[in-house]
Amino acid sequence: MIDSWLLTIIWVLPIVISLLTFAIPNKNHLKIKIIHALGSGFNLILAISLTIGFLSKMKDFTLDPKSTITHLEYQVNLSWFQSLNINYHIGVDALSVLMILLTAIIIFAGVFASWKMENQVKEFFVLLNILVSGVYGVFMSYDLFVFFLFYEVAVLPMYLLIGVWGSTNKEYSSMKLTLMLVGASSLLFAGILGLYFESGIQSFNLLALSQIQFNEQFQFWAFPALFIGFGVLGALFPFHTWSPDGHAAAPTAVSMLHAGVLMKLGGYGCLRVAMYLLPEGAEFWMPYVMILIAFNVGLGPLIAIKQKDLKYITAYSSVSHLGLVLMGLGSLSYIGLKGASLQMIAHGLLTGLMFCLIGMIYGRTHTRQVDEMGGLMKVIPFLGVAWIIAGLAGLGLPGLSGFVAEVTIFIGAFFNGGVIARVTTIVAILSVTTTAIYVLRAANTMLSGPLNEKFKDLQDADWTEKIPVIILVACLIGMGVFPGWITEILDSSIQPIFQNLQR
């Protein structure tokens, strides 16, 4: 009984919490923040219990190696708009569960990272919660229309969140982000309607559509439409330009959520919709996509090296790491797909931590320019160590989450065998060096060296700031040292998609 409600509660809860805070006048900031902390904490508990429940259910389930239908637990399938055969079809498979867990962790950390927010607090958390609801909804929908609906809901609040509470150049960045993402979804719109009408069964059901073989002509235009539509969100070169400005301008929690989770929606959509449903199109177009991805992984770090603003450095590092996700997807190999999923989780944690720390450092030094900071390790050791851990995870140090994912992707992409894939892999492996350059240089300039006089009296992290940092660091290390359970359950998720690709 609880089973069928669990998923719905997970995405409805953030909205309910926001509505609860309506009664509280905007002046009682502390009360509002406590309610939101409790609410997101409860959501985290629900997500953890969902993961545990899923794991125990999967123990009894043996995977049929030839199956092409994704295995779902906690399914709910209710009729919604009959005239267009739209159903409220939600469920989770392994990848969905892990992404939901990731989202819950990041938003929990995000609430604490926004503890110092003072301006129009109620509206901020309401919009943040709408964003989170949308993200949860995407990860659990298996009806294309519901998927698209939640996808758009996740873009909706961005304009106001960045425009009102943001910093550097917020009006320009927020408009650019919103218009590019909504513009990309116009491609998705056409693609999804195309899938509905060309399938012959007039259904939005993802599982049913995966069994249909669409004709070549349709796949020829539909795959790029869907892949680019999702790819814009997933920072595919050259559509990534909204990302650096957007992340730099956004407030901390919004950057954490956006870079950490929302951009994974792009990769998730590519995998779940574009590649799963249109495998022939994927096979045809992937070599060309790999060329774009080579730019992603090659150029991203090079641009990051040039940056002086911490947020821009992190934003470009996101672009290159997401390029790795797309590379794993583009490899069309089992290991590559798995690596992409791992990287989605690993990078989410990593970038969540980085933006969290940037927010905290900025709150103290009031500057994001790396050159202006120096020797901070002497005054804020806690944040400094956390930053180094985050940076090392970013460059793929073994023992932290980044390594597991990156290695898998490199092996998978090389495995593919095509010339372009292999060249892209080599570019990516070489980019590890360039990644190291900007990561280590930023950390070095900021943390070591002579301490600037005006930063002498900085306070180290207080308890509200320690909580998110500790949680995220623990997850980073945990995933780096114990990735086994994740890779095992991902099998059930990747298998059907890979089988479809074999077709």
Add this chain to the structure above:
Amino acid sequence: MLAEIILISLAFLLLVIELFFNKKMNTYNSLIHHTSWVGLIIVLLAIAYRVNKTQLMLGSYQLTPLNNLILIVLASSSLFTILMNRRYFETGGDNSSAMKHHAEYNISILLVTVGMFNVVCAQNLLHLFVGLELATIPLYFLAAFDTQKKSSSEAAFKYIILGSISTTLMLFGFSYIYGFAGGVQYQEILTAVQTNPNSPLLWVGVLFTLSAIGFKLSLFPFHFWTADVYHGAPSPTTAFLSVSSKTTGIILLVSLLSQVFTPIYSQLTPLIMLLAAATMLIGNLGALKQSHFRRFMGFSSIAQAGYLIFALTGPIESARESIVFYLLIYSVSNYGLFYLFSVIGKDRGEEFSSLRGLSKESPILAAMLSLCVFSLAGIPPVAGFIGKLMLFASAAESHHYFMIIFAAANSTIGLYYYLQLLKEAYITPANEPQIQLDFNLQDKFVLSVLALGILFIGIFPHWSQWVHQFALGFQ
């Protein structure tokens, strides 16, 4: 027939009240106002209780469940206009003093509604034409109602000249169709079209009729009057034009295409696609630089008309269904925005800059603004998204996918200018402290009803299911 009779009687009742009651009475305006809206509620109920398909007036007036739904949209549109115009007549809105002749205004609105009812339900060309005239001529002087502003008279002048020309074109087209078919009943013409779809007489008639409808709907290249008329007319008239006039125009087009010109419908698709694409583009590009609310709504309504027409590139049944559903949503969202601006603009003027500081001053009004804006822009989870989806799905059914990308891209351009409203309300700081808002109980009630409509038409499927069933049961 009861609803129509009540409507006409109401108009005459107002006339009687106006004759016999002293205008200097304190409660004169309230009396007119309350009589009007209570009467319209009764009309709405009377329409809602009609269930069976009937043919009246010797077969020239047809009531079907779908028609009834459209009549409800039209009647509620008049209701919202009347609720909205109270402020303009009692205390003065849009930073000017009170307008005069409240009763005449309401009477005209009611009679226009009667005309629109007849346009929707007509089953022969003459009845259609009479209804259309009744529906448009009062609008000419409703546009001139604000006697304090020259722009109002200018708008009315443009409207009357261009409107009369379009009526002439329509009559010309009708005469060709009559010459081709030998009769004015829809049934007669349909049989004639079926037997002889390639007749030049027919096509001349169709093209002239389409041009006239294009004027009513502000399609490109007949849209030039829209911005000026919407700008010059007083706000209640603009609101009424943007919803009722569009509804009448599109339903006129849909009923002609589905009941009379059905055999040549697919041949008209390239023309409709071109018109839709051009209209969307012009509307969206034109709205980009606007800062005066009514002018902005003029361009926005041109773009919305483009999306509505776009549905007609698909099969007629799904087009009809999605258009009616979208009209429900469009009317609620549009009125939400107009009503909001009537509240805000009362002492500040109806410009975008009057919105500054709204998010801090009245978060509820700012939230209502966001709701309407997102609905018009077509962003989930509000109703506008589902409506747009259904419109585009109708086009997708005929596999016009590249056009859907174009239309959705236009929607994105649209998002830019709708977001400007939000930008003014939430982001741009107010330079000097704004004048207090006059926000009374009626405003709260009407805005809540509209907000609930926007939220729930999209989430709860009942509305779309009713539309679907009515559309299926149409013939």
